[in-house]
Amino acid sequence: MIDFAHAVLLPIDMQQGFDAPGTPRRWNRAVDANGLALLAAWRAAGRPIVHVRHDSVEPGSVFAPGTPGNRHRPGFEPLPGEPLVTKSVNSAFIGTDLDVRLRRLGAKHVVAFGMVTDMCVSTTIRTGANMGWDMILVPDACDCFDLPDGQGGTIRAEDIQAAHVATLRYEFCRLMSVAELTEERRAA
Template identity: 40%
Template sequence: MPDRPLALRPPALVVIDVQKGFDDANFWGRRNNPECETNIAALLARWRRQGWPVVLVRHDSSTPGSPLTPGSPGHEFQEITEGPADLVVTKSVNSAFLGVPDLNTWLRGNDLSEVVICGITTNHCCETTARMAGNLGYETVFAIDATYTFGRVSPDGTEMSADLLSEVTATNLHGEFATVVHTAELLGGGVAQHPR
C-alpha cells in the first residue's frame, strides 16, 4: 500500500451486488477469480470485528429474465454477506451512488471520506461506483481480488476474457479514480489499520 494521509474516520466498505443470481453460469458465462468470495468474506469479517462502516448494495434488475429480478431467488444476497450492515442501498443502474437511499448523502452525513469497494462485477457496477466515488472526492480503494467478472465479446467480435477485463479495470482506475489493491494489503496494513 503506498504511503498517503489516512482519513480521520475509518473507510466504509462498499460491497456491491453480491447476489445469488450471479451464480447462474448459464446466464452470465464464465467468470474469473474463484477466490473472490473468500476475500469479500475476509473483508466483511475485518470491518465488522472493528465496528467499521459496512454498506451492502443490491441490484434490482428490470431486464426480463435476469436472475437479479426483485422477488426472484437470485435477487437475494449471498450467504457471505450475512451480518450487520450500516446501510443497504438498492439500485437499478451501475453506480451505487445512484441508488436508494443516497449513498453520497449517507457518507457525507457520517463524515466518511474514504471508501473501499468490492463485489460483482469488476468492470460494471464496481468500476462505475469507483469512478463516481473518485469524481465525488472520496479517497477510493478498489480491492481488485475481491471482485470478479465474466468474459464478453467486443463490438468487433473479439472474445475478451474475464481476466483481461479485470486487468483493464485495474488499469483504468489506478492512479486516476482509485488506488487498486489486493485484499491482503487491506487486511495486513495501510488503509484499514487506523482507529476511529
C-alpha cells in the first residue's frame, strides 16, 4: 500500500537508443505498453511525474544529447509541467537535483520503472533507498538485455532481470506491478 498523495512516478531512461541496431536481445516486449499505462494513470490522477533521461558524455554514444537515440521513446516525452532530470551517470540522484525536486513535491514514495533494470534503474533504486526514500520498483515496466558472461557465454535477460529484482526487493525497495499500482490508484 502506498500513499498516492505523496508518490512521485520516476520513468528512467525511456529512450530510443535502446532500440539501436546491434543492441542485444531484450526480454520484456510489454515494457512500453506497461510504462505508458503507468504514465496515463499518474496523469489522470494529476500526480507528479519526474522524467529521467541519460545524456551520455561518452564519445560516440547513442545517448549523446542531440542524437536520435537520446530522444524519449514515443509517448514517454514529458508533458508541459512535467520536469526532466538529465544525468550522465547511472544514478538519477548523482549530480542532479532529483532529491531536492522530490522533497519540494512532498514525496514519500518514489515509484520507478524504465531501462535498464540492471544498470540505471537498479543504481537509482539503490541510491534512493540509501538516501532514505521509500523506493518502489515496477518490474513489469522495466527491461534489460542479454549480457556476455565474460567466459564466452551469454546470460539471458530474463535471468538478469530476476536476479536484480530479487536483490533490490531484498534490501532496497518494494515491488509493485503495473496492475497493482493502477488498481490501487483507482481505489485511492
